[in-house]
Amino acid sequence: CIPLIASSIMSKKLAAGSDAILLDVTMGSGAFMKNLDEAVELARLMVSIGTAHGRKVAALITDMDTPLGHNIGNSLEVAESMAVLQGKGPADLTEVCLQLASNMLYLAGKGEMAACRAMAEQVIADGSAFEICCKMFAAQGGDTS
Known part of the structure; x- marks a missing residue:
């Protein structure tokens, strides 16, 4: 499921044409990624997709438990x-x-x-x-x- 989420999100980001992409990957009870391991996996995959397409990409993981x-x-x-x-x-x-x-x-x-x-x-x-x-x-x- 995480590869599908990553490809869906990144296809839109890449289509926008930005040179740099900052991703806010939320995790916790108020987010789609419920734990840190899932959030890190999603963030790493999205960063690798973006960099493979020549973009500068960073991801922050934000706690959405509250x-x-x-x-x-x-x-x-x-x-x-x-x-x-x-x-x-x-x-x-x-x-x-x-x-x-x-x-x-x-x-x-x-x-x-x-x-x-x-x-x-x-x-x-x-x-x-x-x-x-x-x-x-x-x-x-x-x-x-």
């Missing part, structure tokens, strides 16, 4: 994500976001991991991450109030 943040539901989760970008989000969700952002910056060749983490923290602290997200929402006709 929900991230405090909210459930699309609009509430968007509001909570916006709070993260303003430096006001729940610690667990903020940490996952910082890990994802710093890993993507690293894959994009923006520096060593520690420098990439500092960059991710800085754009939250200076408000530019929130500002850019608001511009993206506005460009798609979204309400930024």
